[in-house]
Structure formats: C-alpha cells, structure tokens
Amino acid sequence: MPAKIAPERNRGSIIACGELPSNQRTSVLLARLIGLVGDSPRVILVSAPEKSDDDDIELEAMLTAAGCTQLHRHALTTRAGAEQRQLLDLVEQADLVILNAEQPLKLSTLIGGSSLARLLRRRNAAGMAVCGVGAGAALLCEHMLASGTAGPTPRVGSASLAPGLGLTNRVVIDQGGNASDRLGRLLAALALNPFALGLGIDASTVVAIGPDNALEVFGTGGVTIIDPSEMADSNAAELEPGAPIRITNMRLHALTAGTRFDLDFRRAID
Numbered sequence: 516m517p518a519k520i521a522p523e524r525n526r527g528s529i530i531a532c533g534e535l536p537s538n539q540r541t542s543v544l545l546a547r548l549i550g551l552v553g554d555s556p557r558v559i560l561v562s563a564p565e566k567s568d569d570d571d572i573e574l575e576a577m578l579t580a581a582g583c584t585q586l587h588r589h590a591l592t593t594r595a596g597a598e599q600r601q602l603l604d605l606v607e608q609a610d611l612v613i614l615n616a617e618q619p620l621k622l623s624t625l626i627g628g629s630s631l632a633r634l635l636r637r638r639n640a641a642g643m644a645v646c647g648v649g650a651g652a653a654l655l656c657e658h659m660l661a662s663g664t665a666g667p668t669p670r671v672g673s674a675s676l677a678p679g680l681g682l683t684n685r686v687v688i689d690q691g692g693n694a695s696d697r698l699g700r701l702l703a704a705l706a707l708n709p710f711a712l713g714l715g716i717d718a719s720t721v722v723a724i725g726p727d728n729a730l731e732v733f734g735t736g737g738v739t740i741i742d743p744s745e746m747a748d749s750n751a752a753e754l755e756p757g758a759p760i761r762i763t764n765m766r767l768h769a770l771t772a773g774t775r776f777d778l779d780f781r782r783a784i785d
Contacts, residue, residue, distance in 0.1 A: 525726035528552070528644040529682050531652035533690045533716040533736060537573050540719060544734050545581035549611070551723055552644050556610035560588040561602075561631075562651075563615075563622040574615055574648065591622070597629035606634050611644045614651035614680075620661050623654055623679060632680060639682050649690060652716065657684040658708055663700030665692055669760040671751060674704040683724065685778045686714040693717065694739050694769075705743040706751040706760050712778065713741035720772075728778040732770045742766040742781050 528551055535541045549556060558578065562571045575588050589602050596602070606612055612635060616622035626632045639645050647655045659679030664670070676687075687704050689697045694715060701713035716722055717736025724730045732738045747764035754760065768783065770776060775784040 524641055527639045527642045527726070529639070529655055529724040530644060530646035531655060531688050531690065531714070531716055531722045531724075532646065532648045533652070533720045533734070534649050534718040535574070535577070536719065537577060540735065542577055542580045544719060544721060545577055545583075547733055548646065548721055548723075549578075549581055549583055552611045555584055557585045557608055558583050558587070558611045558613060559602075559605050559609045560586065560613045560615060561591065561626075562588070563591050563618075563625050565617050565621070570617065571615060574613075578613075591625045594625055594629060597626045597631035603630060603634055606631065606638060609638070609643060611646060612638075613646045613648060614654055615648045616651045616654070617649065619650045619653040619659055619679075620677060622651060623659060623661075623677060626680070627678060636681060645682055647688075647690075652688050652690040654679050655682045656686055656688055656711075657681040658687050658704075658711060660687055660689050660700065660704055663689070663697075663703070665696040666699040667695045669699045669702035669706060669762060671703070671754045671758050671760060672756040674700040674707070676704060676707065684710075685712060685724075685728065687711045688714045688716065690716045694737065698739070701739070701741055702762055702765065703751070703760060705741055705746075705765075706749040706762055709743035709746050709749075712781065713739070713743070715739035715741075724778065729784060730776050730778060732774045732776075733772050735772070738770040738774075740768040740770060740776060742768070744781060
C-alpha cells in the first residue's frame with residue numbers, strides 16, 4: 516500500500532515514462548519532466564543494468580542535456596546495494612528519483628522489501644517525485660505487470676503480476692510495445708484485478724500523476740486507459756492456460772498530449 520501522507524503535506528508526483536529513444540525530442544521531453552519538479556532539482560538515477568550500463572550512461576547524458584545539473588547515478592547489482600547508507604542519504608535529500616530498468620522483475624527483486632523501497636514510499640508521501648522509465652514504470656505500482664505476451668486478445672497466462680514498489684494502487688502500467696501489442700495483456704491483468712485502471716504508455720510519452728490523483732499526458736505518443744469498474748463478466752477463472760478470455764463492458768480511453776484524467780472519478784478533465 517502507498518505510504519500515509521504526513522499532515523499538511525502533499526504526495527509527490529508519480530511519473531511514468533514509455534521507452535525513451537536517444538534523440539533531441541527526448542531531451543525536450545526530459546526537460547519538461549524535470550520542470551515538473553522545480554528549478555535545478557536534485558536527481559538520483561537508480562538502475563538495474565543487464566550486461567552493461569550503456570543504457571544508464573545514455574539516459575544520464577540525455578538528462579544532462581535536458582538541463583539536469585544535480586544528478587547522481589547509482590547502479591544496483593545486489594540487494595545489499597539497496598541498503599547502502601550513501602544511497603539512502605542521497606534519496607533523503609533528493610527532489611526526484613528516477614528508476615530505470617530493462618526488466619521490471621530485475622529491479623523489483625533488488626529493491627523489494629529493502630530500506631530503499633521503504634524510503635522511496637516515505638519520501639514520495641512527503642513530497643518527493645518518483646519516476647519510472649521504460650520497464651521501471653511498471654515498478655511504481657502496487658500490482659506490477661511483470662511480463663506478458665503481445666497481441667490484442669486477452670488470454671489466460673498472457674499477463675503475469677508481481678508485487679511492485681507500491682507508490683500507487685490506482686493503476687497497472689504497461690510501457691512496452693504499441694497499443695495493439697499490449698492491449699491483450701492489460702485486459703488479462705484487469706480480468707484478474709478489476710480494481711485498478713490499466714495504463715498503457717507509448718514510447719516518447721510521459722504520464723505524470725499529481726498529488727490530486729489527476730494524471731497529465733505529454734510527449735509525442737498516446738496513452739491507453741482501460742477502466743474495468745463496470746466490467747459485467749469475465750470467465751478468466753474457468754479457463755485453461757492460453758485460452759482467450761471473455762470480458763464484457765470494459766471502457767477504453769485513448770489520451771494524447773495535454774489531456775488530463777481524474778483517477779478518482781475515472782473521467783477526462785476539461
């Protein structure tokens with residue numbers, strides 16, 4: 516569950532980014548993201564690199580090009596790294612923490628249940644912004660979409676959920692592929708957990724959830740929101756693995772840059 520908000524404080528923004536290609540357009544997008552936090556924010560980039568840290572170095576360079584002047588990069592390779600006093604002290608003083616990963620499970624197994632995870636929830640409740648880039652976006656949620664198969668049809672086993680960081684329980688995030696590729700796994704995930712909204716984010720696109728639980732979209736792609744609150748029927752529990760799932764009465768919203776959406780009332784905001 517998200518941490519409790521301290522009296523007279525606002526929760527920090529929760530920011531989810533789709534995949535960010537290395538180009539000038541991404542630098543502009545990152546400059547907009549940094550601007551959400553404030554002038555010259557203190558930024559910590561936490562990652563779980565696979566075989567090399569080339570992606571980290573590339574993202575660090577793009578953040579610097581976007582005007583991020585106070586940036587520390589920290590690569591986690593073991594769970595002990597999430598207990599390091601130096602890293603925890605940096606997060607205590609940060610205005611924004613960015614989580615970057617190629618695989619959400621890689622990062623969640625390193626920080627889940629750690630001092631770093633508890634600190635991120637506490638600091639976000641106290642006003643610090645937390646951002647997930649690429650697969651790191653899925654980790655922001657209480658219910659993390661850990662893996663899934665591509666395709667528009669929901670099937671049993673096409674979506675695998677795991678415990679995430681738990682900054683929000685309002686959404687399940689899928690940041691991979693185009694809208695049709697991720698539609699099936701989002702629908703399958705919501706058939707199992709119809710409380711949350713499904714949130715699919717295109718590349719070069721950012722969703723920022725403010726302390727008022729309203730999200731805003733910016734960037735060049737689109738965002739798909741699937742609302743299962745009025746779902747009438749699902750036979751997911753009756754089927755064999757791989758079988759297509761029947762789901763009725765789902766609502767779908769396709770959002771683009773400049774659109775705001777209220778997560779509490781589940782409607783677009785003018």
